[in-house]
Amino acid sequence: MRNAIGVSLIVVTLMLSLSTPPATAAQRPIRLATTTSTDNSGLLRQLLPPFEEQTGYPVHVIAVGTGKALRMGRDGDADVLLVHAYEDEMEFVSARYGVNRRDVMYNDFVIIGPHTDGAKIRGLKDALAALNRIQKAQLPFVSRGDDSGTHKRERWLWRQAGITPGGSWYREAGQGMGKVLQMAEELDGYTLTDRGTWLAHKPTLTHLLLLVAGDQRLYNRYGIIAVSPQRYEDINYRGAMRLIEWLTSQQGQDIIKNFTINGETLFFPLAGAN
Amino acid sequence: MKTPLFHFRHVTKRFGDRVLLNIDEFVVNAGVCMLITGDNGAGKTTLLKIVSGLVKPDSAKVQVKDAVLSWSKARVKIQRNLVYLHQDPYMLDTTVERNIAYGLRLHKEPRAHLYDTVADALRWARLDHLAHRNARSLSGGEKQRVALTRARIVNPSVLALDEPTTNMDQQSRISTYQLIDALRNEGMAILVASHDQTGLTPIADHHTQLVGGKLVNVEPAFKRSRATKVTRFPG
Amino acid sequence: MESLTDASLKALSLLVSGDAELWAIISISFGVSFQAILYTTPPALLTAYALAHFEFPGRRTLVSLFHTLLAVPAVVVGLTLYLLLSRSGPFGDLKLLFTQTAMVLGQMVLSFPILVAMGHSALQSADQRVWETAYTLGAPPLRAMFTVMHEVRYGLFAAVIAAFGRIIAEVGCSMMVGGNILNYTRNITTAIALETSKGQFAQGIALGIVLLVLALVLNYSLSTLRHRLAMQA
Numbered sequence: 099m100r101n102a103i104g105v106s107l108i109v110v111t112l113m114l115s116l117s118t119p120p121a122t123a124a125q126r127p128i129r130l131a132t133t134t135s136t137d138n139s140g141l142l143r144q145l146l147p148p149f150e151e152q153t154g155y156p157v158h159v160i161a162v163g164t165g166k167a168l169r170m171g172r173d174g175d176a177d178v179l180l181v182h183a184y185e186d187e188m189e190f191v192s193a194r195y196g197v198n199r200r201d202v203m204y205n206d207f208v209i210i211g212p213h214t215d216g217a218k219i220r221g222l223k224d225a226l227a228a229l230n231r232i233q234k235a236q237l238p239f240v241s242r243g244d245d246s247g248t249h250k251r252e253r254w255l256w257r258q259a260g261i262t263p264g265g266s267w268y269r270e271a272g273q274g275m276g277k278v279l280q281m282a283e284e285l286d287g288y289t290l291t292d293r294g295t296w297l298a299h300k301p302t303l304t305h306l307l308l309l310v311a312g313d314q315r316l317y318n319r320y321g322i323i324a325v326s327p328q329r330y331e332d333i334n335y336r337g338a339m340r341l342i343e344w345l346t347s348q349q350g351q352d353i354i355k356n357f358t359i360n361g362e363t364l365f366f367p368l369a370g371a372n
Numbered sequence: 373m374k375t376p377l378f379h380f381r382h383v384t385k386r387f388g389d390r391v392l393l394n395i396d397e398f399v400v401n402a403g404v405c406m407l408i409t410g411d412n413g414a415g416k417t418t419l420l421k422i423v424s425g426l427v428k429p430d431s432a433k434v435q436v437k438d439a440v441l442s443w444s445k446a447r448v449k450i451q452r453n454l455v456y457l458h459q460d461p462y463m464l465d466t467t468v469e470r471n472i473a474y475g476l477r478l479h480k481e482p483r484a485h486l487y488d489t490v491a492d493a494l495r496w497a498r499l500d501h502l503a504h505r506n507a508r509s510l511s512g513g514e515k516q517r518v519a520l521t522r523a524r525i526v527n528p529s530v531l532a533l534d535e536p537t538t539n540m541d542q543q544s545r546i547s548t549y550q551l552i553d554a555l556r557n558e559g560m561a562i563l564v565a566s567h568d569q570t571g572l573t574p575i576a577d578h579h580t581q582l583v584g585g586k587l588v589n590v591e592p593a594f595k596r597s598r599a600t601k602v603t604r605f606p607g
Numbered sequence: 608m609e610s611l612t613d614a615s616l617k618a619l620s621l622l623v624s625g626d627a628e629l630w631a632i633i634s635i636s637f638g639v640s641f642q643a644i645l646y647t648t649p650p651a652l653l654t655a656y657a658l659a660h661f662e663f664p665g666r667r668t669l670v671s672l673f674h675t676l677l678a679v680p681a682v683v684v685g686l687t688l689y690l691l692l693s694r695s696g697p698f699g700d701l702k703l704l705f706t707q708t709a710m711v712l713g714q715m716v717l718s719f720p721i722l723v724a725m726g727h728s729a730l731q732s733a734d735q736r737v738w739e740t741a742y743t744l745g746a747p748p749l750r751a752m753f754t755v756m757h758e759v760r761y762g763l764f765a766a767v768i769a770a771f772g773r774i775i776a777e778v779g780c781s782m783m784v785g786g787n788i789l790n791y792t793r794n795i796t797t798a799i800a801l802e803t804s805k806g807q808f809a810q811g812i813a814l815g816i817v818l819l820v821l822a823l824v825l826n827y828s829l830s831t832l833r834h835r836l837a838m839q840a
Contacts, residue, residue, distance in 0.1 A: 161801075173693050175693050175694050273804065274804045277803070280804075302806045330694060
């Protein structure tokens with residue numbers, strides 16, 4: 099009996115560990131640090147398997163906020179970054195942390211909120227005006243608060259509106275986009291989100307509505323950057339370049355274009371535009 | 373003239389301020405049975421454990437053959453030649469058979485041969501009917517017999533027995549005496565610390581008493597009156 | 608938002624239908640934690656034995672140090688390990704960040720103090736006569752140690768089970784140094800964190816069920832061992 103427990107534990111665990119898919123492949127894995135929106139929406143699951151199959155490179159996706167992703171690139175902990183914070187990306191490249199930045203796709207940010215819409219922002223075309231009304235109404239606004247691309251954009255919008263958000267109505271979550279949408283749902287709050295994540299989550303969010311969209315300031319562009327091989331010579335630069343090539347190729351761009359949730363397109367191809 | 377196996381000199385041990393042992397000389401002779409008596413707390417167990425290499429004395433020199441060694445150095449030789457038995461012997465949590473085999477298994481004896489030897493030993497101690505019982509479930513007397521057999525099987529030159537018959541009924545006591553006597557007749561030197569002089573005096577060649585940290589020789593065993601029945605303070 | 612019952616039903620069907628991704632996650636969890644325990648147990652029990660058996664200066668301090676380390680949060684271990692293993696950290700050249708090896712390392716660090724602390728109290732409770740009996744029958748020091756360990760084996764098993772229970776349920780460290788990479792470093796707990804953030808509760812619940820069942824099995828074996836322990840005493 100006493101040995102039976104131990105032995106069965108060992109056997110079960112060994113069986114389980116043997117069934118682990120082999121981590122080794124012909125090529126060195128590519129470490130892709132990306133924003134949660136590309137991963138959580140399910141886009142990468144469409145985009146990466148054909149790439150892995152064609153090139154033999156396994157891609158390890160590490161889904162974090164844009165801020166963390168850029169930091170990982172700077173520290174050499176990722177080989178390639180797929181992020182959405184244009185100005186920070188430019189800074190990253192000009193500081194020689196990264197090379198070969200390419201536009202990949204775009205969508206837009208939208209402001210969503212409870213269908214009761216106490217701040218009366220529904221249908222506004224001006225994002226800054228909408229933020230103003232939310233602040234005036236002192237209604238809950240859930241901020242990412244995690245230095246992600248979305249958070250960077252949100253803070254930029256508040257600055258443009260001349261508002262320093264704070265107080266009990268302004269909730270900094272420090273969580274990913276999906277979690278923040280759930281919090282907005284539970285709190286009857288407003289929030290800024292990329293359209294892709296919003297569409298991916300909409301079926302489970304019954305109290306929330308898309309209220310503001312279409313402002314030029316809400317344009318959301320995703321770029322891909324290889325981490326500079328000059329800084330880290332053993333970085334998987336080759337793999338990174340193959341991935342950049344793939345994402346900006348006709349085939350990759352078609353997958354992006356054809357990726358829909360409930361019939362709605364989440365991302366629009368942008369490669370070739372630059 | 374017997375050759376001393378171990379010749380201890382200037383053995384001292386203190387606990388705090390109290391000097392427990394201060395012994396000038398303690399000789400372990402081959403094939404000799406020595407009875408050590410003394411009051412409770414006189415230090416019999418400590419002395420036996422020092423001699424057995426289990427408790428470090430504050431000071432001691434040990435002569436082994438021609439070499440005079442420190443206690444720590446002598447310990448290795450003691451471990452090879454002497455087996456100590458607790459007053460209440462510890463039974464390993466396994467069968468009687470495996471308890472007895474323990475010492476032999478250390479010597480990488482071939483398996484088949486090992487269990488023949490163990491089977492012989494079990495018969496010798498009349499424990500064969502208990503071979504597959506868990507040793508923890510035995511009575512005090514049976515445990516003592518297992519312990520004696522477990523010690524005998526490694527064939528030591530010396531056995532150190534600490535109160536081998538306390539907490540035993542008369543029947544077990546007698547069979548323990550018989551085993552000790554049998555072991556002595558096989559040529560093993562035996563050190564016994566005990567209150568119980570009645571059963572042991574006939575077996576013992578020497579009788580010494582621990583008083584005030586010193587060893588005092590008691591008159592030869594055979595001269596002692598059989599009437600002195602001292603069974604004080606068991607344990 | 609889907610109701611708890613809907614999500615739970617979906618969860619059960621995921622488990623029963625042998626959803627490949629789900630079971631990959633489960634096997635990663637077990638594989639990593641099992642390795643961590645396997646590598647940590649020998650040195651941890653040796654340490655515990657040394658602390659229980661030998662008198663040396665600073666022994667008490669060491670024992671209380673290990674008890675203190677029990678309380679270190681997993682995220683702190685994760686952060687420290689992240690900084691050490693990062694490409695720009697001192698051990699960056701090993702390229703271990705975001706690998707299973709990093710997760711194993713993190714869990715080893717987490718399980719070590721539990722194994723030492725619980726192993727130490729088990730070994731300390733061992734009867735002094737065990738070692739003496741082994742020694743006097745001629746056992747060399749290492750063999751005597753194994754005999755002592757064998758006599759308190761239920762207590763040691765309990766230590767191993769408790770340590771395994773902690774590291775398989777730990778999320779902070781695995782998330783940080785593993786990176787939650789699908790089919791590679793995504794384990795039960797990081798997957799639950801992710802699925803919850805995505806609003807995919809069914810998979811989260813399915814994985815939660817696995818952890819619960821595991822906790823049940825571990826606790827049952829622990830209480831069985833405790834029972835045996837009580838009988839042993």
